[in-house]
Amino acid sequence: LLEKFDFTDIVLSMKSSTVSTTVKAYELANERCDYPLHLGVTEAGTEYSGIIKSAAGIGSLLLHGIGDTIRISLTADPVREVQAGIELLKSIGLRDGGVRFVSCPTCGRTKIDLIGLANSVQSKLSGVNKDITVAIMGCAVNGPGEAREADIGVAGGDGCGLIFRKGEILYKVPEDKIVDALLDEINKL
Known part of the structure; x- marks a missing residue:
């Protein structure tokens, strides 16, 4: 209808609260027209479920080269x-x-409060704009090796942590000093 009146300044948005319907609609639109596509799963839900649904729908489309802009719709603070x-x-x-x-799941080798540590570090780094990868790993058995690509990280020990850079262990610190030590190393990068 719009094209009939020579109006082509169009962006299409075909949202559904169902991920599979959203993906199919955008795939069809992508096949049939060249207009920019604004991706989103509408009424996705609360923060937890909404992020999962949005990542599944929007992420799969973007990974297939479909989409030009995105909107994550959550029943949450718009900042989130x-x-x-x-x-x-x-x-x-x-x-x-x-x-x-990046951080690993906990397992039987984890001897520190990995969940609390990971949440604390991630929170403290929320405003940092350095292009770096930070790893919070639960044990020294797998930590530095699995996270060797990380610019900086920590591998938990028994009440302590090994601070490492690119898989190379730098030093050991007590558990209550891990966050400060990690932040100090990040500031050096």
Whole structure:
């Protein structure tokens, strides 16, 4: 209809609250027209479920080269929508800059509060704009090796942590000093 009146300044958005419907709609639109596509899963839900649904839908489309702009719609603070969008783009390699954060799941070898440590470090790094990868690993058995690509990281020990850079162990610190030691090393980068 718009093209009939010579109006072609169009951006298409075909959202659904169902991920599979959203993906199919955008795939069809991508096949049939050349207009920019604004991606989103509408009414995605609360922060937790909404981020998962949005990442599944928007992420899969972007990984197939479909989409021009995105919107993460959450029943949450709009700042979290923006943060989720930035993290999504970073995680699939479409945005550089800022800290990339990796951490392992806990297992029987974990002897530190890995969950608390990971959350604390990630929170303290939220405003840092260095293009670095930071790893928070639960044990010295796998930590430095699995996270050798990280610019800086920590591998947990028994009440302590091994600070490492690019897989090379720098030094050992008590558990209550890990965050400060890691932040000091990040400031040196």
